[in-house]
Amino acid sequence: MNQKTHWENIYASKPRETLGWYKPHLETSLQWILDLGLPRTAPIIDVGGGASTLVDDLLDEGYEALTVLDLSANALSQSRERLGERASRVTWLTGDVTTMQLPGEGYALWHDRAVFHFLTTAAQRARYRDQMLKALQPGGHVIMGAFAPEAPPKCSGLPVERYDEARLCRALGETLELERSHKELHTTPGGVAQMYLYCQFKKRV
Ligand SMILES: C[S@@+](CC[C@H](N)C(=O)[O-])C[C@H]1O[C@@H](n2cnc3c(N)ncnc32)[C@H](O)[C@@H]1O
Numbered sequence: 001m002n003q004k005t006h007w008e009n010i011y012a013s014k015p016r017e018t019l020g021w022y023k024p025h026l027e028t029s030l031q032w033i034l035d036l037g038l039p040r041t042a043p044i045i046d047v048g049g050g051a052s053t054l055v056d057d058l059l060d061e062g063y064e065a066l067t068v069l070d071l072s073a074n075a076l077s078q079s080r081e082r083l084g085e086r087a088s089r090v091t092w093l094t095g096d097v098t099t100m101q102l103p104g105e106g107y108a109l110w111h112d113r114a115v116f117h118f119l120t121t122a123a124q125r126a127r128y129r130d131q132m133l134k135a136l137q138p139g140g141h142v143i144m145g146a147f148a149p150e151a152p153p154k155c156s157g158l159p160v161e162r163y164d165e166a167r168l169c170r171a172l173g174e175t176l177e178l179e180r181s182h183k184e185l186h187t188t189p190g191g192v193a194q195m196y197l198y199c200q201f202k203k204r205v
Helices: 003-013 027-036 054-060 073-089 122-135 165-172
Strands: 044-047 066-070 090-094 107-113 136-147 176-187 193-203
Touching (some): 027 054, 027 107, 027 136, 044 054, 066 073, 073 090, 122 165, 165 193
Parallel strands (some): 044 066, 044 107
Antiparallel strands (some): 136 193, 176 193
């Protein structure tokens, strides 16, 4: 089964509240974004945003230039439906972050929770990194949440890479400067403990 089919099936067959990565709100991501103090017009992309409510919370906070990208059209439809008419204020991109066309220097902030860790080959990670660096404005920020070394070796039935701070810094490259990091235990709706590493980076000018 290819990756797109895997994710489409997951979102079509299970309520989002039962998915392992589900959280009613991505509090850490939201708080870190608020802490950055970006202008409300700053372009922000949530990569692999799935059906998460981060976009709802950012709209509530007044952010005006939001993009949510995901491989799964089903996931994005769920978010669009939930948002109702507010969905038209968001740009929705369906596709693979490692290959799709993204605007050059188009974003002040790149957010990724639980997406990069699914890239298990060096070639995939290199493509992701290239895409991210091209799409980020100079001085732009990255907030990433990925499985920490203590987390299980699989997420959503797929193998994942697990990262400590040094390994994530190496994987994303020297163009990004680490600004902040934090480990956080997530418990899945099924009761499984998953340790996440959150890191915030700034693209060197
Ligand atoms: C574990 S879920 C996390 C969803 C969301 N970020 C959250 O924290 O609730 C991973 C998401 O990444 C998406 N995804 C996986 N591989 C992707 C890729 N190569 N390009 C874009 N999206 C991808 C999946 O469809 C899924 O919605």
